[in-house]
Amino acid sequence: MTFTSCPDCGEIAEVIDRFVLPSTDGPVEHVRTQCLRRHFYWCHWQMSDSID
Numbered sequence: 001m002t003f004t005s006c007p008d009c010g011e012i013a014e015v016i017d018r019f020v021l022p023s024t025d026g027p028v029e030h031v032r033t034q035c036l037r038r039h040f041y042w043c044h045w046q047m048s049d050s051i052d
Contacts, residue, residue, distance in 0.1 A: 006035035007043065018045070 002015040013035035020027045029045040 004031075004033055006033065006037070006039050007041055008039045009035060009037050011035040011037055011039075013039070013041075 004013050004015060005011070006013040013033040015031045016034050017032035018029065019032075020029050022028075030042055031045050033041050033043070
């Protein structure tokens, strides 16, 4: 299980999905997160603060 912070409220969020999307600079890893307040987000993995 991997955790990060919610970009909206700052609560702990679980990474519930990982996927790679193509870009002009090569593949970019993205994650889908869900926090304790039920916010869902998709973002670049580099943009999140991982808490393993």
